[in-house]
């Protein structure tokens with residue numbers, strides 16, 4: 855399937871995470887990256903998002919949190935983090951870096967270059 859991988863190699867820093875079906879709905883998978891772990895989430899609507907696996911509060915593992923809608927609740931102190939932006943939901947303040955993800959032919963690809971708008975913690 856060379857065609858489906860073309861864009862991935864062209865972009866340089868895209869990595870294959872695995873099949874969408876390998877992640878249960880409302881679940882997450884951790885990708886080990888040199889800059890720190892990245893949590894890849896699957897929502898109930900089969901959307902996929904990626905955040906640094908480190909809560910902006912005190913570094914809790916967001917990959918072990920509860921996904922609801924487009925948010926994940928940190929397992930440590932229940933801050934809610936927006937999956938699309940990585941920002942904490944008010945009244946809490948902070949941001950976890952978010953990363954581009956896409957699904958092609960049922961396979962998830964993740965960019966290791968974080969989106970702008972949030973410090974890469």
Ligand code: FES
Nearest residue numbers: 909911912914928
């Ligand atoms: S470490 Fe995530 S809410 Fe405190």
